[in-house]
Amino acid sequence: MNEMYNAIVGQSGGPTAAINASLAGVIKKTCESEKIGKIFGMLNGISGMMEERIVDLSSLGSDEDKLSLLSKTPASFLGSCRFKLPEEDSPIYDRIFDVLEKYQIRYFFYIGGNDSMDTVLKLSAFALKKGKDIRFVGVPKTIDNDLPGTDHTPGFGSAAKYIASTVREISADSAVYNVNSVTVIEIMGRNAGWLTGASALARYKGLGPDLIYLPEHTFHFSQFYDDIAKISKNKKNIVVAISEGARTKDGKYVCEAVSNGIVDVFGHKYLGGTARVLEGFVRKKFGFKARGIELNVSQRCAGHLLSKTDISESFQVGSSAVELALKGKTGIMTAIARMSNAPYRSECVAVDIAAAANQEKTVPRHFISERGNDVTEDFIQYAAPLIAGEVPVEFENGLPKMLVLEKEA
Amino acid sequence: MNEMYNAIVGQSGGPTAAINASLAGVIKKTCESEKIGKIFGMLNGISGMMEERIVDLSSLGSDEDKLSLLSKTPASFLGSCRFKLPEEDSPIYDRIFDVLEKYQIRYFFYIGGNDSMDTVLKLSAFALKKGKDIRFVGVPKTIDNDLPGTDHTPGFGSAAKYIASTVREISADSAVYNVNSVTVIEIMGRNAGWLTGASALARYKGLGPDLIYLPEHTFHFSQFYDDIAKISKNKKNIVVAISEGARTKDGKYVCEAVSNGIVDVFGHKYLGGTARVLEGFVRKKFGFKARGIELNVSQRCAGHLLSKTDISESFQVGSSAVELALKGKTGIMTAIARMSNAPYRSECVAVDIAAAANQEKTVPRHFISERGNDVTEDFIQYAAPLIAGEVPVEFENGLPKMLVLEKEA
Known part of the structure; x- marks a missing residue:
């Protein structure tokens, strides 16, 4: 058996305009690592992976132009699914781990919201229990900004x-x-x-x-x-x-x-x-x-109007997920910590996946005006840095270009 | 009485993302002319003019930064109205011409769709009949592209x-x-x-x-x-x-x-x-x-995503309207003539206002597929050049800037 292990990445839940920037971050970082062989993509998330609808993304890793275009392409490049894993006595787990072993996967990255983090939680727990050295790392995304454990979510x-x-x-x-x-x-x-x-x-x-x-x-x-x-x-x-x-x-x-x-x-x-x-x-x-x-x-x-802050951070949470997996981390989600607000500066950190899965973070009371018909200045201070900066759009014939997966690849 | 006459411009009907580019064209050209004194703006079109809700726009004429920002600001900078002029025996005409005389107006520009061209038609006919030397020129706008007499409409x-x-x-x-x-x-x-x-x-x-x-x-x-x-x-x-x-x-x-x-x-x-x-x-x-x-x-x-072709042409139809009025033309509309399609090239021309007023230009049969569930290649060839090119957006704090009229000016 080969000493080199592979990685796989999937996207799940509702798409965003930034979810592919996280994908680009995962692809670039895995391709840069000498410890990782190939980077595979699941088509339509874990559902597609079980059907072995898997593509090899390794050639993208060194293609800066395509990675840049991918980072600003809206919607899930690999397709998505809405699939909630059953409890761990299901034969679905055997199927999933059979596929992971067949493709010699040691690094598993899943970009999604609360339900997707639940998938990471369950798979990492199952792997630990069965003594399998496969690292499961969640990468957050959702426009709704309702994931706990992170200052804000990529895509918001x-x-x-x-x-x-x-x-x-x-x-x-x-x-x-x-x-x-x-x-x-x-x-x-x-x-x-x-x-x-x-x-x-x-x-x-x-x-x-x-x-x-x-x-x-x-x-x-x-x-x-x-x-x-x-x-x-x-x-x-x-x-x-x-x-x-x-x-x-x-x-x-x-x-x-x-x-x-x-x-x-x-x-x-x-x-x-x-x-x-x-x-x-x-x-x-x-x-x-x-x-x-x-x-x-x-x-x-709306890929034609992206926040540079958001796209940079989305890329970084993907990239950071790979670093953490390489360090042996599993059962975690990468998150964004706000280090300072003026000037705005953030860092990627790891949080326990259980803190993010299946939970919703709503707007706290002090961000809402007393009468409930407005937001407060605290909210503005919180939100304003997150829309800062622009991502140059690549136009072709007057319209934004996108990277589209050739499904037959 | 002063030998120098003034100009006035108004906007009417539904707003577009390009209607202010035409306004910028009118303002710049009138200010460049030695024959024209001031350029006034009607607030809310002809309705506001009758109430003497009029602003002096002359200071904008030499402010290239503001004119550039105005050109990419969506919605009607001067406000709009939906007002159809009655037949010519109404006292409304006396009121309108009293205001025009009070402000020493010789050049009247009205940016709008079919109903607005009807206003230009009626006012120019009335002036000719009464022997008043005031030139009325229509400047087309509508996203719907349904005005006859022009290859396409500014805003489309x-x-x-x-x-x-x-x-x-x-x-x-x-x-x-x-x-x-x-x-x-x-x-x-x-x-x-x-x-x-x-x-x-x-x-x-x-x-x-x-x-x-x-x-x-x-x-x-x-x-x-x-x-x-x-x-x-x-x-x-x-x-x-x-x-x-x-x-x-x-x-x-x-x-x-x-x-x-x-x-x-x-x-x-x-x-x-x-x-x-x-x-x-x-x-x-x-x-x-x-x-x-x-x-x-x-x-x-959507001022954040403008066609450069459209904004340039919209500016030019405004500018061209002033040139035509200075030459003594009245009762006309400026229009766009397509001189060549590849490479795309257009020119501004004058058309009789009666040809544009109160009429709708719909999509011709050869632009629609036989089954009626698609457009044809002819349509694509017609429409493609009109979305070409981008207008750089001016961002401030992450959002597009706009020029907003200080109503007290």
Whole structure:
């Protein structure tokens, strides 16, 4: 048997605009190491690996141009999956470890959110129990910024930058007519309001959101109407940023407020979207021009507008994962520690995977204004450095280039 | 009375990401002319002008930095209005000409779409009839590209570039899971499919829309299902681009297909949005994962992703309008003539305002595929040059800067 062991990397969960920068970090670092033979990629995460849908990525390691393009290509280059590992008495574990042994894998890297960290947790525990020397290291990603154990998650900064830029632009657009208007912008994050809060960064010369509602704070329609009425005394065009996950005190989503009794032709209860629901209520209550806008998946895939801070850190958490695995670490996740805020400086550290798996980090109370309709200056200080800096886009025929996997490779 | 006459400029109708480039062109050229005194701006178009809500823009003329920033600032810098002039026996005309005389205006520039060109048409006709030497020149703008008399409209290229980039990114995002999926992207343009067609430019290494439905071609649900079924035999993740204005053969919008009998709590007939409606139908019919996405107003205000071709031409139509007015022209619109396609080259020309006002230019039949589910190579050749080139974004604290009017100036 060969003395040289190989590495494998996979991506899991929802894609982001920065997840491939972490992949590029893993590929580059593994290829630089003399201790590692090949770097394989799982197609569609652990699900694809079990079917031996595996590609050899080693040729990318020395191709700086392709690695650079990969770092700014949105969505999961290797494909993704949503697969939660069962408990350890399942035959699935034997299958997984058979594949790992067949490909002589000693280093296993998994880029994902809480569910993916659960996969790393279970596989590392299984390997330790069975005395197998395979190191499992998790690499965090999620636009939602809801992973504990890390100051923030790779992918959040770029999503926040896109959201703040877009909210500023929509705010300019919504202010052109000399009539009362309310524009409600719905932002991703079902349980954590980090991205919705980031809309506050859009504020600039009267532009930006006037009201910000996070899912961490109960939404009261009466308070919302009061807020609108108060602002409309001094300002014609009001912009509201609200989380898709905003809930009223009975625990129901705001978007469920008009669904009672409405069933669409498919027999499903109709859920209208938070922004659209508030649009309707504002129009009825105030008679103002109203528009609901859902920013949708562009929040997680706008590769044409990336945060340099985010892409650099995303690359580094990938690279750092390889270093830690080479040192024998397993059952850990690489994380970002903020060393200083002005000037901003961060470092990669290792955290126990159990601290990150299956848990959600929501926006703390001191980041939310007392009335619950804005974020605080503390939040701004926290978020502002994460959107700093730009990544030059490579254009071809007027459009951003991407690195796309040739599936037959 | 002073021998030196002044100029005034206004913006009208829906904003675009390029409308301020035309404004910058007007300002720069008027300030360069020794024949023109001041350049005034109407706040909120002709409506604001009648209320004498007028600002002096002359100081901008020699400020190259501000003019450059203005050129890439989205939305109408001066504000906009939606106001259709009545027939000429109305006292409104006396009011308008009183204001023009008070401000010693000889040159009147109005940047807008078909309705705004109607304003130019009526005011120029009235002035000629009354023997007043005031020159009225229209400057075209609209993302919809539906103005006749010009090869394309300023604003279209930047919107098309944003749409194609975003559709490519969403397409990458939608392809990460190894399951059948259909992503339906709804694009602006109620009667004209130019922007929806531009999504074809997104195609790249398997990414981009598989099906494109314009409002110019009748939408048949049965054909749509056949199209999806056929493509799904060879491709798991299907992307559909469809115009918000797609209609079935009874003339109803696609989004009306599920509204029968559904009335929301406000008593309005519920219109769900074309993409969302097709999402529901695809899920029911095929059992596929389905997602409807409305690109919404970012299509017209994404100042962070502009076409250099578009911004240059938008500036030139503004500049050219001033040259034509100085030559004594009135009752005209500046237009873009395509002189050659490879290499692309255009010129500004004057067209009679009556040819542009109150009319819509839709996508011609030879730009649409025979089956009506795609655009042709002719369309691609037409649209591709218009998204070419990039405008450097000025970032400040990680976000695009904008020039915002100090309303008290």
